[in-house]
Amino acid sequence: MKTGAAGIELAVDWLKNCKFLFVLTGAGVSKESGIPTFRDALEGLWANYNPEELATPQGFKKNPSLVWQWYDSRRDKVKEVEPNPGHFALVEIQKIVPNFFLVTQNVDGLHIRAGSTDVVEIHGNISRFKCFDKHHEQADVPGGLKEPPKCDCGSLIRPDVVWFGEAMPEKLLRSSFAAAEKADLALVVGTSGLVQPAASLPFVAKQNGARIIEVNPNRTELTDSCDLFLEGPSGMVLPEIVEKLRR
Numbered sequence: 738m739k740t741g742a743a744g745i746e747l748a749v750d751w752l753k754n755c756k757f758l759f760v761l762t763g764a765g766v767s768k769e770s771g772i773p774t775f776r777d778a779l780e781g782l783w784a785n786y787n788p789e790e791l792a793t794p795q796g797f798k799k800n801p802s803l804v805w806q807w808y809d810s811r812r813d814k815v816k817e818v819e820p821n822p823g824h825f826a827l828v829e830i831q832k833i834v835p836n837f838f839l840v841t842q843n844v845d846g847l848h849i850r851a852g853s854t855d856v857v858e859i860h861g862n863i864s865r866f867k868c869f870d871k872h873h874e875q876a877d878v879p880g881g882l883k884e885p886p887k888c889d890c891g892s893l894i895r896p897d898v899v900w901f902g903e904a905m906p907e908k909l910l911r912s913s914f915a916a917a918e919k920a921d922l923a924l925v926v927g928t929s930g931l932v933q934p935a936a937s938l939p940f941v942a943k944q945n946g947a948r949i950i951e952v953n954p955n956r957t958e959l960t961d962s963c964d965l966f967l968e969g970p971s972g973m974v975l976p977e978i979v980e981k982l983r984r
């Protein structure tokens with residue numbers, strides 16, 4: 738397992754020769770934008786709650802106002818921040834490799850704001866809304882509400898995100914696994930690899946012959962299965978790779 742400069746050089750070589758790059762990102766890629774990773778997010782006012790109380794259908798039904806206000810505060814936070822060099826580096830890589838498929842577990846929309854296209858937001862997006870009972874899409878819901886508004890059908894409106902215990906959008910899941918099967922190279926950035934089924938995607942790529950590169954300041958559940966572990970923050974490692982790719 739190479740790291741440091743040798744690792745970067747190897748990653749550049751693999752990217753230069755790859756035919757189909759599959760990318761999976763997690764909360765770590767947004768950390769340098771100032772978005773706390775999922776489990777950090779429960780800081781300050783929210784410190785006394787655990788994600789399972791806030792990011793679940795049961796939590797929303799039990800206390801719609803609390804859950805609504807937590808997501809509202811996260812939406813405000815996302816509006817205040819900008820994509821970071823790691824997001825922008827992935828936009829550049831998408832222009833360089835012949836085939837590129839990006840799946841993110843993040844709901845902050847920062848890949849799209851950075852300019853990535855065809856992003857698969859497998860856990861949804863906190864700036865999109867639907868109604869709880871019928872999933873009717875909702876346009877421009879105002880910020881700063883203390884209670885979730887109601888859909889025309891009478892159901893409460895909720896963030897269009899996948900909560901714990903909810904199934905992921907079937908179509909997105911199918912296309913993500915199909916892409917992982919096609920890939921000859923996978924790049925896993927800023928995820929602890931703890932949450933299924935997203936965490937299985939790199940292994941599907943590997944089973945189909947892909948090499949796996951991981952970018953993370955810490956070792957994770959995936960690290961031992963990766964072919965290359967680039968230890969460091971994605972906002973530094975990815976731009977360094979792009980800079981060498983362009984040479």
Ligand code: APR
Nearest residue numbers: 763764765768774775842927928929930932953955970971
């Ligand atoms: N650059 C890259 N990775 C980083 C950085 C950074 N600057 N800072 C932290 N990380 C790494 C951490 O080491 C950790 O491995 O980002 C990862 C974040 O892990 P989690 O907080 O578990 O986030 P994630 O893997 O995206 O969680 C997956 O679980 O909580 C649910 O639905 C939620 O989408 C989320 C899913």
